[in-house]
Amino acid sequence: MPQRTINRVIASHPSQDGDGVKISRVHDFGGGLDPFLMLDELGSEQPDEYIGGFPPHPHRGIQTLTYVVHGGLMHEDHLGHSSSIGSGDAQWMHTGRGIIHSEMPLTDHAGLHAFQLWINLAARDKLSPATYRDIKREEMPHLEEEGSELIALGGHWASATQAVDGPLDALAGQAGIAHVRLEGGATLTLEQDAPTLLAYVFEGELQIAGQTVSAQRLASLNAGETLTLSSHSGAQVLLLAGHPHGEPIAHYGPFVMNQREELDQALRDYRDGTLAQ
Structure with a gap:
């Protein structure tokens, strides 16, 4: 079966969001x-780099x-959800027409280390009702091979001998998300033919088809089946698999629509208090 190879590598860059939270983006x-x-x-052991959070x-x-x-995060939103997640947990938010949250x-003893992924909604779902869900670590199945472990948050992941499905089954773009840990000298081969496949290395160095990807870099992979x-x-790596929408993208701050006029409408709705109704 055709092997996936690296198309391009994107280095993350320092940024800041929320109330002064330092991030790598x-x-x-x-x-x-x-x-x-x-x-x-x-990711930081210095509280002043993240303690302000995201109001x-x-x-x-x-x-x-x-x-x-x-570490952990506490979520609250206008729909009345109020919950916290800790190490190994996740939270999924379908913003649809609109949601206001913090x-x-x-x-914990090591500070905070977390990721937030934005997944685009198809045009037909942009104005759908907002929903929210917590996913605890106990819900996430593990795929284990010698010297390696895959934790499935969402989507279908398979090796030659095992297959697991993550609990998040309503991700936009038929997305799959997994956290992979590799010990030194270990190899993990997966069957994955999604049109979009990305690997974000956040610890150590990763080899894909003879090419090394260092930490804080995202590799976009060419088509293939394994x-x-x-x-x-x-x-340690985050794997992101999905199917492209192939639609226009219009972006401004926390809003992602298809046309500039829709962004203007989102801003008007937020200002007059109807965004999340």
Whole structure:
């Protein structure tokens, strides 16, 4: 079966969001990662770099997936949801027509390390009702091979001998999300033919088809049916698989629509208090 190879590598860049939260960000609002838009990594042992969190703010036209490696986050929104997630947990938010929410940090002995992924909604779903869901680590199945482990948040993931399906089954763009850990010298081969396949390395170095990807870099992969990951010294990786919408993208701040006129409408709706009705 054809092996996936690297098409391009994108280095994350330092950024800041919310109330001064320091993040490392990869984004492409031009459709180059379709159906994905942005991946933020929050990671620090210094509380002043994240403690301000993300006070109440709106969204329209996307889904967000927040995954915590360690530490935690507390979520509240205008729909009445109020919950917290800790190490290994995730929260999924379908913003649809509109949602106003906040995310505030909870720390452990190592501070906070988390990710937030933005997934674009298809045009037909941009104004759908908003929904929210927590996913606890106990719900996420593991695929284990010698020296490697895959934790499935969403989508279908398979090796030659095992297959698992993540609990998130309503991700836009038929998306799949997985967290992979590789020990030094380990190799993991997966069967994955999704049109879009991305690998974000957040610890160590990863080898794909003879090419090394360093930490804080996202590799966009060419078409194929199998993906072989290996690491000489150990690595941790987020895998993102999906099917492109192939639609125009119009982006402004927390809103992602298809046309500029729709962004203007989102701004008017937010200002007059009807965005999330």
